[in-house]
Amino acid sequence: MFPLNFKDMPTTASSLFSAYASIAAFLMLVRSIADQLIPHELRSYLYSILHHFFYTPRSSDMTLIIDEKCGYMSNQVYEAAEVYLQTKISESNERLRVSKTPGQKTLSINIDRDQEIIDFFDGIRLKWCYVCAEEKNNGSGNDEKHQFELTFLKKHRAKVIDSYLPYLLARANAIREEEKVLKLDSQHSGSIDLEHPSTFDTLAMDPELKRMIIEDLDRFVRRKEFYKKVGKAWKRGYLLYGPPGTGKSSLIAAMANYLKFDVYDLELTSVYDNSELRRIMLSTSNRSILVIEDIDCSVDIQNRESEEENEQSNTRITLSGLLNFIDGLWSSCGDERIIVFTTNNKDKIDPALLRPGRMDVHIHMSYCTARGFRVLASNYLGIHESNPHRLCGEIEELIESTEVSPAEVAEELMKSDDADVALEGLVNFLERKKSESGKMKDEEANGIEIEDTNEDAEKKQA
Numbered sequence: 001m002f003p004l005n006f007k008d009m010p011t012t013a014s015s016l017f018s019a020y021a022s023i024a025a026f027l028m029l030v031r032s033i034a035d036q037l038i039p040h041e042l043r044s045y046l047y048s049i050l051h052h053f054f055y056t057p058r059s060s061d062m063t064l065i066i067d068e069k070c071g072y073m074s075n076q077v078y079e080a081a082e083v084y085l086q087t088k089i090s091e092s093n094e095r096l097r098v099s100k101t102p103g104q105k106t107l108s109i110n111i112d113r114d115q116e117i118i119d120f121f122d123g124i125r126l127k128w129c130y131v132c133a134e135e136k137n138n139g140s141g142n143d144e145k146h147q148f149e150l151t152f153l154k155k156h157r158a159k160v161i162d163s164y165l166p167y168l169l170a171r172a173n174a175i176r177e178e179e180k181v182l183k184l185d186s187q188h189s190g191s192i193d194l195e196h197p198s199t200f201d202t203l204a205m206d207p208e209l210k211r212m213i214i215e216d217l218d219r220f221v222r223r224k225e226f227y228k229k230v231g232k233a234w235k236r237g238y239l240l241y242g243p244p245g246t247g248k249s250s251l252i253a254a255m256a257n258y259l260k261f262d263v264y265d266l267e268l269t270s271v272y273d274n275s276e277l278r279r280i281m282l283s284t285s286n287r288s289i290l291v292i293e294d295i296d297c298s299v300d301i302q303n304r305e306s307e308e309e310n311e312q313s314n315t316r317i318t319l320s321g322l323l324n325f326i327d328g329l330w331s332s333c334g335d336e337r338i339i340v341f342t343t344n345n346k347d348k349i350d351p352a353l354l355r356p357g358r359m360d361v362h363i364h365m366s367y368c369t370a371r372g373f374r375v376l377a378s379n380y381l382g383i384h385e386s387n388p389h390r391l392c393g394e395i396e397e398l399i400e401s402t403e404v405s406p407a408e409v410a411e412e413l414m415k416s417d418d419a420d421v422a423l424e425g426l427v428n429f430l431e432r433k434k435s436e437s438g439k440m441k442d443e444e445a446n447g448i449e450i451e452d453t454n455e456d457a458e459k460k461q462a
């Protein structure tokens with residue numbers, strides 16, 4: 001655009017052209033005189049100023065760059081844009097990326113690199129572009145860097161940042177809720193969809209205990225404001241303990257399915273050092289359950305001296321390092337986080353983990369009880385309490401006096417579709433088991449302990 005003032009000039013095409021020609025001729029004359037009279041350095045300096053003044057396009061647009069990652073953490077604006085823009089794809093987009101994971105109900109369709117999407121918000125025109133660039137990483141090879149560029153008129157900057165982006169985040173959340181597929185992540189397999197069918201209905205455990213866990217989860221999710229008010233990170237820790245096959249992993253899946261939270265399965269034994277642990281943990285998202293199974297076997301916590309050494313060299317993860325990280329940075333940089341530790345042996349785990357305020361809820365998963373058996377009989381054979389099978393009474397008595405896990409009972413029940421055959425098999429199995437072990441049933445009561453420091457704080461607040 002030529003910024004001279006043509007206001008007073010005649011407006012026919014030929015007069016415009018002749019005006020332009022005479023200005024150009026005049027500029028050329030000025031330039032040749034300047035070439036002769038002005039020293040070279042000063043000349044190029046003056047030209048650069050003139051060039052800047054007359055030829056640099058004065059853009060009225062501005063662009064926001066939305067990177068996929070903020071350091072190690074994912075960028076929520078980027079993730080929201082990915083979800084939101086799927087709903088804005090138009091016929092003008094000629095290259096699209098299509099994917100579908102096994103549990104996903106519908107196809108995911110995203111724009112390919114350098115494709116643009118136009119969106120409108122309150123009369124503002126917004127142009128989105130998806131950009132990929134290769135980036136050198138300090139190890140081997142190149143990483144792909146993904147980002148969205150959002151371009152709009154500069155004058156709308158405040159509105160875009162204060163209203164459009166929050167709207168984008170909220171819309172993306174709503175879309176995700178509609179078609180939520182829970183994710184199961186682990187540091188090796190990446191992210192896979194969680195399709196564990198376990199729910200609180202199919203879990204064989206004491207109904208009272210089940211109710212208490214559901215209430216605890218509900219209360220946790222409801223209390224955003226409360227956590228903020230008392231200055232606590234919005235997280236909750238559960239310790240599940242009990243013998244193998246009693247449903248600890250199934251309970252975690254039931255919790256995830258109930259809350260619609262993603263599950264992040266952290267295998268400590270294969271995490272190389274504290275910095276890798278940090279990277280993995282910071283990449284977990286809000287509304288997720290971080291699971292560390294078999295905590296007693298995962299970290300060598302017996303030798304405190306070596307732990308100190310390790311901490312100094314920072315080469316191996318330590319339980320105290322892990323716990324401090326969970327209490328500190330990890331929980332303060334996210335919301336609605338649940339962490340679950342499991343163990344087969346509560347006595348073997350480090351007292352640091354049991355310290356009050358660390359794991360808020362301790363849940364004992366016990367051997368199968370009569371009530372647990374009723375749930376399993378209903379799940380596997382469709383036998384309901386209102387219409388029990390003739391063998392149910394005998395089985396319940398045997399179960400109450402034998403240490404048998406729900407997993408073992410479930411396995412027997414799966415052996416036949418015919419209830420008579422399956423239940424007779426179960427009776428034989430229980431009798432065999434009882435005579436083999438001769439052990440008494442687990443003395444410890446099936447139970448839940450809630451070490452709720454927040455509860456007290458809440459009472460005080462009230």
Ligand SMILES: Nc1ncnc2c1ncn2[C@@H]1O[C@H](COP(=O)(O)OP(=O)(O)OP(=O)(O)O)[C@@H](O)[C@H]1O
Pocket residue numbers: 202203204205242243244245246247248249250251344365405406407408410
């Ligand atoms: N309480 C239960 N209710 C319903 N099914 C159960 C229960 N416990 C175990 N099962 C059945 O047994 C299988 C194994 O259970 P699960 O993996 O949950 O046990 P676990 O306590 O995590 O065992 P481990 O200590 O070996 O990890 C489950 O897939 C499920 O089918």
Ligand SMILES: [Mg+2]
Pocket residue numbers: 248249250293342
């Ligand atoms: Mg398990």
